[in-house]
Amino acid sequence: MANKNIYMYIISDSAGETASKLAQASIAQYEQLDIECHLMKRTFIYEKSDLMIALEEAKLVNAIVIQTLISEELVKISNEFCQENNLFYFDALSPVVDEISQRTGVEPTRVPGALHFLNENYFERINAMEFAVKYDDGKDPRGFLEADILLLGVSRTSKTPLSLFLANKNLKVANLPLIPEAHIPSQIWEVDPKKIVGLTNDPKILNAIREERMRSYGLSPNTAYSDISKIKEELKFADDLYKKIGCLIINVAQRSIEETASIILSELGLEDHSYFS
Amino acid sequence: MANKNIYMYIISDSAGETASKLAQASIAQYEQLDIECHLMKRTFIYEKSDLMIALEEAKLVNAIVIQTLISEELVKISNEFCQENNLFYFDALSPVVDEISQRTGVEPTRVPGALHFLNENYFERINAMEFAVKYDDGKDPRGFLEADILLLGVSRTSKTPLSLFLANKNLKVANLPLIPEAHIPSQIWEVDPKKIVGLTNDPKILNAIREERMRSYGLSPNTAYSDISKIKEELKFADDLYKKIGCLIINVAQRSIEETASIILSELGLEDHSYFS
Structure with a gap:
């Protein structure tokens, strides 16, 4: 047919x-x-x-x-x-x-x-996009203090696309990948915890995503990166840090970028806008 | 009132x-x-x-x-x-x-x-956004060969926001800043010229943007970066390279990101889409 x-x-x-x-x-x-x-x-x-x-x-x-x-x-x-x-x-x-x-x-x-x-909107948005790229992946922790939002999360919790999506709403977003072995930049303790969002995910989902990622690189899916007990350790490390900071925690499992962004905007009181013509 | x-x-x-x-x-x-x-x-x-x-x-x-x-x-x-x-x-x-x-x-x-x-659309888009960040600013010329579009341009010709905007349309975009003194990666000669877009701008506009940028950094606006004869040299270098490659050239002066993107999509025959449900 x-x-x-x-x-x-x-x-x-x-x-x-x-x-x-x-x-x-x-x-x-x-x-x-x-x-x-x-x-x-x-x-x-x-x-x-x-x-x-x-x-x-x-x-x-x-x-x-x-x-x-x-x-x-x-x-x-x-x-x-x-x-x-x-x-x-x-x-x-x-x-x-x-x-x-x-x-x-x-x-x-x-x-x-x-x-x-629309007003200064357009150039602000361009700046926000450049900011997101510049301060992606913890590249420069000095950006944390300038950011409207700081995203924390272990690998594969959508930090980059989420940063860019929020940048499209004129927000300056920096993000930091959390790796248990790696040093946490001291700047995160200077940021207002209300501006910090801790991203987490379900261990099984992370496991599946990471195995798939390894396969796409032509590697064996069973590496330390995709090991479930290693993933649980990472998530525990992240969760402990989020509690110590006292920040908003969002589980991105089953959520689209748009949905996660919407939760962040609404929790930070940024959902509603007034446009002064 | x-x-x-x-x-x-x-x-x-x-x-x-x-x-x-x-x-x-x-x-x-x-x-x-x-x-x-x-x-x-x-x-x-x-x-x-x-x-x-x-x-x-x-x-x-x-x-x-x-x-x-x-x-x-x-x-x-x-x-x-x-x-x-x-x-x-x-x-x-x-x-x-x-x-x-x-x-x-x-x-x-x-x-x-x-x-x-929508179909595989969503995950493709996420990948495209991550690709754009990974291969922004000439960070890794190996990305050129994987890219759907390679943007070339001197500083302040909207390469980054344009890459992200096109990534939102599921296109893998890499970009390379052109600096006369710097080495041009050999990979650009392996890319299909039809996939390359050379961005240019008016010298006066670049001069104003760059002076403003210097001011925002708290520096004197009159640096080599914003010097008009230096800018003209840069633009000439870029233009010569574009002609040698034989790629599409777009002057981004007076154009919004959306408009420049629309020209690129239409020139590359990517404006119209079919969605197979």
């Missing part, structure tokens, strides 16, 4: 990040079902002529159109084209933008892609 | 990433206008009781509700609550999810936060 094909066109005056997330979240609902989804991105569309090319392409494959355009003229052209040609479309930006305007009586700037330049 | 206050509630059964992007893109349209936006995230909502708490909170401040829930029961409760209480709500997920179902006759899995586990 043939796959069922779905075409989606992302049409955006910016990088199409919002619409792509939305498309991927929808596609994910059909995981492992008999569907093939083709996601096409037509981004940085500012001109009517470029918009028309994208819409005509979308029409050819009867695509689902997900659109994040801010120009009133382009929104109107796109919506009308889809209506006239019986194309399903989802205007992801207009409803909320228009609602804010109605409530406040203030007109939106209608500057495309303004998301990237 | 008092600020105009807007409250937005993100209600999600996952990390609320899609809805947050949407909220931020909308808020960005009111940048520097007389509005204060308060963004509240109520994430990983699986239970009716938690949903009701979030909705009652939203009602108290007459919030704009942006919702990404996949449980039909929770969607119904949320939408009906908002209608009954005259709360503006935007159901960001249902329209596209339902349209796919109607077209294909296939029922969605309705597994919350399935986005994170």
Whole structure:
């Protein structure tokens, strides 16, 4: 039986990040079902002529159109084209933008892609990303004192991806791998324990991950690195340290990076934000 | 005159990433206008009781509700609550999810936060992020041969944030800073030129960025690092190398990371994706 094909066109005056997330979240609902989804991105569309090319392409494959355009003229052209040609479309930006305007009586700037330049947000984010790379893996403990968050954890507790994910939220994150034999930098005792997060994991899961890692290196899976009693020792060492510090402890087993990050943000009171325009 | 206050509630059964992007893109349209936006995230909502708490909170401040829930029961409760209480709500997920179902006759899995586990996507992304950190800043030229993309550029051409942004799209990216005095690793001549991107910038912009960087270090802004004729020399060296390689060249001046990434993806033919469910 043939796959069922779905075409989606992302049409955006910016990088199409919002619409792509939305498309991927929808596609994910059909995981492992008999569907093939083709996601096409037509981004940085500012001109009517470029918009028309994208819409005509979308029409050819009867695509689902997900659109994040801010120009009133382009929104109107796109919506009308889809209506006239019986194309399903989802205007992801207009409803909320228009609602804010109605409530406040203030007109939106209608500057495309303004998301990237939201206040000082953008450059702060770039700095946070560079900070995360610079202070990854305990490379320079002097970063601990400058960091908004210091992540501690034994090998394979997602310290690096978690640091980068939080950096995307403009937070300066440093991380330190914990190895029982290795020296713990004195700086961790100068950091506010409220800014420290101790990551842990289930021994069996760590064992499986590390065996897999050894295999991917073409090595035998049974090394000291993946030995279960060695892993338990490491976790005990980490746990004792976390208790001594008095920091938040999170078990990352069965948790995605997004979920762990969400727990950290909410525990540190960083989940809610106010944007002063 | 008092600020105009807007409250937005993100209600999600996952990390609320899609809805947050949407909220931020909308808020960005009111940048520097007389509005204060308060963004509240109520994430990983699986239970009716938690949903009701979030909705009652939203009602108290007459919030704009942006919702990404996949449980039909929770969607119904949320939408009906908002209608009954005259709360503006935007159901960001249902329209596209339902349209796919109607077209294909296939029922969605309705597994919350399935986005994170989209096929092998999630673990690939984690690997790509770790790859980017490992092979940042020319740390290990052996990574060049494994990379999907190799970024070259003089200091302050956004190599690191660009690498991380592309890693978020599951691409393995290595980068190499170009310094005229330094040795160019021989590996770059083994990489397919189609995978190499040469980043450049305008001398005046680099000069301003670097002076600012020196100031932030508490140093005099007038160093060899920020000297304009030295910068021009560096850019000439880089440009000559790019031409010798025959790679794509992008001037990042006036471009956001998102925009530069979009040019790279489209030039390398990586913009469009197919997801096999």
